Amino acid sequence: MQLIDRRTFVGAPDFAAQVPVVNFVLPCYNEEAVLPETATRLSALLDELKREGLIAPSSAAYFVDDGSRDRTWELIRSLAASSPHFCGIRLSRNRGHQNALLCGLMSVGGDALISLDADLQDDLGIVADMIRAFRAGHEVVYAVRRRRDSDRWFKRVTAEGYYRLLAAMGVNLVFNHADYRLLARRPLEALRGYQEPHLFLRGLVPLLGYRSATVEFDRAERFAGESKYPLGKMLALAWQGVSSFSAYPLRLITGAGVVVSLVSLAMAVWALAVRLFTDAALPGWASTVIPMYFLGGIQLLGLGVIGEYLAKVFEAGKQRPRYQVESVCGDWGAS
Ligand code: UDP
Ligand code: MG
Numbered sequence: 001m002q003l004i005d006r007r008t009f010v011g012a013p014d015f016a017a018q019v020p021v022v023n024f025v026l027p028c029y030n031e032e033a034v035l036p037e038t039a040t041r042l043s044a045l046l047d048e049l050k051r052e053g054l055i056a057p058s059s060a061a062y063f064v065d066d067g068s069r070d071r072t073w074e075l076i077r078s079l080a081a082s083s084p085h086f087c088g089i090r091l092s093r094n095r096g097h098q099n100a101l102l103c104g105l106m107s108v109g110g111d112a113l114i115s116l117d118a119d120l121q122d123d124l125g126i127v128a129d130m131i132r133a134f135r136a137g138h139e140v141v142y143a144v145r146r147r148r149d150s151d152r153w154f155k156r157v158t159a160e161g162y163y164r165l166l167a168a169m170g171v172n173l174v175f176n177h178a179d180y181r182l183l184a185r186r187p188l189e190a191l192r193g194y195q196e197p198h199l200f201l202r203g204l205v206p207l208l209g210y211r212s213a214t215v216e217f218d219r220a221e222r223f224a225g226e227s228k229y230p231l232g233k234m235l236a237l238a239w240q241g242v243s244s245f246s247a248y249p250l251r252l253i254t255g256a257g258v259v260v261s262l263v264s265l266a267m268a269v270w271a272l273a274v275r276l277f278t279d280a281a282l283p284g285w286a287s288t289v290i291p292m293y294f295l296g297g298i299q300l301l302g303l304g305v306i307g308e309y310l311a312k313v314f315e316a317g318k319q320r321p322r323y324q325v326e327s328v329c330g331d332w333g334a335s
Contacts (some may be wrong), residue, residue, distance in 0.1 A: 015135040020111035024061040025104035028118040032070045033225035064104040067094035080330030087330030098199035103323040120223035122180040133213040139184035140212035145176040169248040253302040
């Protein structure tokens with residue numbers, strides 16, 4: 001039996017009594033248009049939270065530059081040079097939002113980290129409530145969207161449909177929660193153990209457990225610049241969520257196979273009955289060709305889905321690192 005070191009399980013430190021270091025992690029990809037405004041608002045927020053004694057004076061915001069091609073990294077460097085509130089970390093190339101966020105979560109220290117988008121869509125007004133929930137003993141605090149008014153019709157319908165679909169497949173997701181959340185040190189360290197190459201953080205975090213709370217907010221329009229999540233990337237993330245957390249599509253194929261086989265069996269019985277008990281014309285073109293195409297389609301679909309899962313095993317087997325840091329800036333003293 002494995003020996004258990006009791007010190008690991010004494011529970012979360014009591015942050016009601018001591019002032020915790022709470023750092024912010026913001027992935028940025030080509031965000032030169034919003035960064036100055038984001039920094040101004042974050043700086044004011046950090047000042048206020050420190051003044052109220054909610055977070056320790058060394059708390060800061062860490063921008064993770066996901067290999068931007070515009071002036072994002074230069075801006076981050078000058079922010080870090082001009083204020084102790086800001087630090088930066090630059091990936092060697094664009095690795096996508098989930099990997100950039102993971103890099104920040106794994107690299108930045110502090111008692112808790114709050115992850116949010118750089119485009120000011122995530123309402124900073126609820127940060128104080130998230131920290132209060134954390135200090136009251138919640139180690140995971142999910143920011144959940146109250147409404148989806150700020151989304152276009154298409155995004156709203158597809159997003160909500162998607163959350164329902166995943167729930168139906170048995171994936172444990174927090175409804176209308178994306179990547180705006182607070183994670184305390186223990187869940188962050190637990191996250192380190194999840195080495196899968198296809199990240200879908202909003203699916204992973206509920207798996208970690210720990211005491212959690214939700215705080216509601218209204219998501220604003222993007223402050224400036226364009227969405228860095230075009231339809232293709234969004235579909236890729238959606239598929240990541242399905243295929244990394246559920247074998248349901250594979251089971252669906254088995255189900256489809258069973259149904260199609262039963263139907264063909266019934267057709268065979270029917271054809272035999274027609275042959276034996278009537279003198280009707282021979283079954284024609286349709287009854288031969290349609291099932292052939294139909295079965296061909298089902299088989300191709302089945303192979304495709306199996307291939308997708310196989311590709312995941314293939315990539316997981318390689319165990320490649322999920323990101324590479326090129327450089328950092330700012331005072332990382334607290335981390
Ligand atoms: N992002 C990133 N790498 C990417 C794409 C996006 O780091 O390859 C960042 C982006 O800068 C932003 C966040 O991820 O801070 C969310 O992206 P965006 O706001 O464009 O997505 P949307 O809100 O439109 O879904
Ligand atoms: Mg956005």
